[in-house]
Amino acid sequence: MNGFETILSVGIPLGIVLWGVAVYHQKGTWFVAGWNTMPKEEKAAYNEKAMCQLLGKCVVFCGIGAFLVLFGSFNQKDSVLCIGVGIIAVMVVLSTVIPKLNPKKYRKNSKNQ
Secondary structure, three states, X not given: OOHHHHHHHHHHHHHHHHHHHHHHOOOOHHHOOOOOOOOHHHHHOEOHHXXXXXXXXXXXXXXXXXXXXXXXXXXXXXXXXHHHHHHHHHHHHHHHHHHHHOHHHHXXXXXXX
C-alpha cells in the first residue's frame, strides 16, 4: 500500500465517522438526504433526537465498513473487503427498518402512522 492509498483508506472513513458522530449529536443534519427538503409539518412528526442518534450510529459503522472496503481492496484481501461491504449493507438496512419496527420511539404521533 502506497502513501496515497493509506491516506484514502484512513481519510475517507475518518470523515464518515466524524460526520456520524456529529449527526448523533444533532449537528450536521443539513447533510442528511431529504431532511432539509421535508416540510416543517412532516419534520414535526419525527422524534429528531432519536432519528439522529440512530442515523449517527449507522453512519459510524458505515465508516468502519468503508475502512475495511478500502483496506481490503488496496491489499487484495477479499474477505476483509466483503466484511466491510456486509457491515455497510447491514447498517443501511437497519437504518430504514428500525424506525418502521419501533414507530413509538421515532415518531411523535405514532398512532396516526
